[in-house]
Amino acid sequence: GQNIDQPTEMTATEGAIVQINCTYQTSGFNGLFWYQQHAGEAPTFLSYNVLDGLEEKGRFSSFLSRSKGYSYLLLKELQMKDSASYLCAVRDPVGGGGNKLTFGTGTQLKVEL
Amino acid sequence: KAGVTQTPRYLIKTRGQQVTLSCSPISGHRSVSWYQQTPGQGLQFLFEYFSETQRNKGNFPGRFSGRQFSNSRSEMNVSTLELGDSALYLCASSLSEDFPEQFFGPGTRLTVL
Numbered sequence: 001g002q003n004i005d006q007p008t009e010m011t012a013t014e015g016a017i018v019q020i021n022c023t024y025q026t027s028g029f030n031g032l033f034w035y036q037q038h039a040g041e042a043p044t045f046l047s048y049n050v051l052d053g054l055e056e057k058g059r060f061s062s063f064l065s066r067s068k069g070y071s072y073l074l075l076k077e078l079q080m081k082d083s084a085s086y087l088c089a090v091r092d093p094v095g096g097g098g099n100k101l102t103f104g105t106g107t108q109l110k111v112e113l
Numbered sequence: 114k115a116g117v118t119q120t121p122r123y124l125i126k127t128r129g130q131q132v133t134l135s136c137s138p139i140s141g142h143r144s145v146s147w148y149q150q151t152p153g154q155g156l157q158f159l160f161e162y163f164s165e166t167q168r169n170k171g172n173f174p175g176r177f178s179g180r181q182f183s184n185s186r187s188e189m190n191v192s193t194l195e196l197g198d199s200a201l202y203l204c205a206s207s208l209s210e211d212f213p214e215q216f217f218g219p220g221t222r223l224t225v226l
Contacts, residue, residue, distance in 0.1 A: 031213065042203060042217035043156070087156065091213060092169075099144055099213050100169040103156040 002026045004104035006088050011110045012078055020073045020107045022088030031091040033101065034062050034073045038084045046073065046086075075109075083111045115140065117206050117218035125224045131192040134221045138185050138206030144168075145187040146215060147179060150201040159202075162187050191223075199225045 003025045012018040024032070031050040035043035047055055049064035049071065061074040075082055085106040092100040118137045126132050138145050146169075147159040158171040162181035179189040185206075191198055201222050205215035 033215075035217075042219050045214050045216065048214060089156075098161050098163065098168040099146055099207050099215060100158050100161055100171070101146070101156075101215065102158065103148075105155040 002090055002092065002102040004088055004090060004102060006086075006104040006107045008105070009108045009110070011112060012075075014078055014080060014111055014113055016078050017074065017076050018078060018109065020075070020086050020088075020109065022071045022073070022104060024069045024071075024088075024090050024104075026069070026090055026092075026102075028092065029066060029090060032062075032064055032071050033087075033089040033091065034060075034071075035087040035089065036084050037087060037106070043087060078111050080111050080113075083109060085109070117204060117216055119202075119204050119218040119221050121221060122219065123222045123224075125226065126194050127226050128194055128196060130194050131190065132194060132223060133188055133190045134202055134204075134223075136187045136189075136204030136206075136218060138187070138204075139216055142206035142208050142216075143185055144207045144209065145181055145185065146205045146207070147187070147189050148203045148205065149173075150203055150220070151199075156203070159189065194225045196225050199223060 006022045034046040037043040047062035054063045059076045064071045087106045088104040089101040144163045146161040161169040165181045181187045201220045203220045204218045207215045
């Protein structure tokens with residue numbers, strides 16, 4: 001099975017940098033996703049890591065360490081619109097292939113002035 | 114390119130009834146996954162369909178079922194509704210295993226009274 005842990009809530013200041021951590025204990029691993037979900041809206045894709053290291057995409061970066069079962073999402077130059085829930089999800093290595101994702105419960109980020 | 118569409122957006126049913134939800138994936142996407150989202154449990158995987166075949170299944174009772182048509186559109190059905198089935202049901206489509214990024218639809222908000 002999969003167990004994914006991430007902080008429930010975080011608060012940060014506009015213009016600052018925030019790091020949202022995600023740890024996972026899984027029976028297998030085939031990649032890790034980060035999604036952003038604003039209240040009342042659908043999740044939107046932020047990043048996908050399958051190899052160790054840092055992936056940078058504009059103000060957002062995601063890091064993965066498979067040996068440690070650890071990932072983080074780094075948000076730079078925070079804006080008020082970044083206030084949302086951030087979901088970490090592990091892709092299961094299902095034998096028949098496929099895209100089964102197990103999600104963490106999400107980290108609610110609040111950006112303040 | 115149009116995004117993932119889901120119908121209906123809102124639905125109210127009573128216990129014991131059944132319901133069918135519909136999802137149209139992004140054009141060209143052949144994989145459709147369904148998720149249930151509740152405040153307590155977060156996003157939970159229901160099942161995935163690829164080329165009209167169920168490829169993966171989550172840990173939900175047999176009351177939850179689905180299918181996929183030749184045009185990749187998918188439906189999910191819940192029979193004998195229970196109060197605990199009240200949730201946001203999200204559909205996500207992806208291009209293939211090599212491009213596992215999932216694009217989510219706006220969801221169907223189901224309320225069971």
